[in-house]
Amino acid sequence: LHAGADRIRPAHVLPADVTARYWSVQILDRSNTDGYIDLARLWVAPGFQPSTNLSYGAQFGLETSSTRLETDGGSFVFNDRPLRRIFKGVLADQADSEGVGQFFEIQRRLGISGQLLFVFDPDDVYAYRRTFLCTFKEPSIFEFPYTDRNSIPFSLIEEL
Numbered sequence: 001l002h003a004g005a006d007r008i009r010p011a012h013v014l015p016a017d018v019t020a021r022y023w024s025v026q027i028l029d030r031s032n033t034d035g036y037i038d039l040a041r042l043w044v045a046p047g048f049q050p051s052t053n054l055s056y057g058a059q060f061g062l063e064t065s066s067t068r069l070e071t072d073g074g075s076f077v078f079n080d081r082p083l084r085r086i087f088k089g090v091l092a093d094q095a096d097s098e099g100v101g102q103f104f105e106i107q108r109r110l111g112i113s114g115q116l117l118f119v120f121d122p123d124d125v126y127a128y129r130r131t132f133l134c135t136f137k138e139p140s141i142f143e144f145p146y147t148d149r150n151s152i153p154f155s156l157i158e159e160l
Contacts, residue, residue, distance in 0.1 A: 011131045013047065013122040041133070043117050048102050050091050055151075058089035060120070060130060063157065084158040085132050087118060091152040099142060099150040107154075112136050115159050133159045 023044055027037060063086045067079045091103065110116060112135055120130035137155040144150050 011043075011117060011119050011122070011127065013049075013119055043133070045117065047119075048106060050094060050098050050103075052091065052093055052098075055090040055092040058087070060085070060087050062086065082160055084160060085129075085134075086137070086155065086157050087120075087130075087134070088155040089153075091154070093146075094150050094152060096148045096150060099152055103140075103152055103154075104142065107136060107139055110136060112138060116156075118156050135159055 062083045064083050066081045069077045134156040137157045140154045
């Protein structure tokens, strides 16, 4: 983990596959006067990084299920709920081995309730905003524009 005064990286993505029986995490922070750290969650899991980037036009933002009710007098009454990050994108022109072989299997296993860690870009300067624990908002419908190639539209919603 890298926690500098200028930047916090919420995820460390290994450059290659690693199989290990045990994992050890060492954190060195000499400037920490508290003598301890508080981590919300440690996530060690397999990953999938497609060989083809997301298509242009991907969407990232916030969503809420808060409600607003206008009273007869014209003021508003709110039922506040937390904001959640959402992401929508398309993995276009994927080989069947990646789309049907890997992405489809991930969705089959997780459904809409299994959690995954979405990392927009491992080297992203805004990774602390665009990396989040999430679920699929709905299963994807794969498109097959060419033989042995597919396009996968998908949407994710943050798990709070």
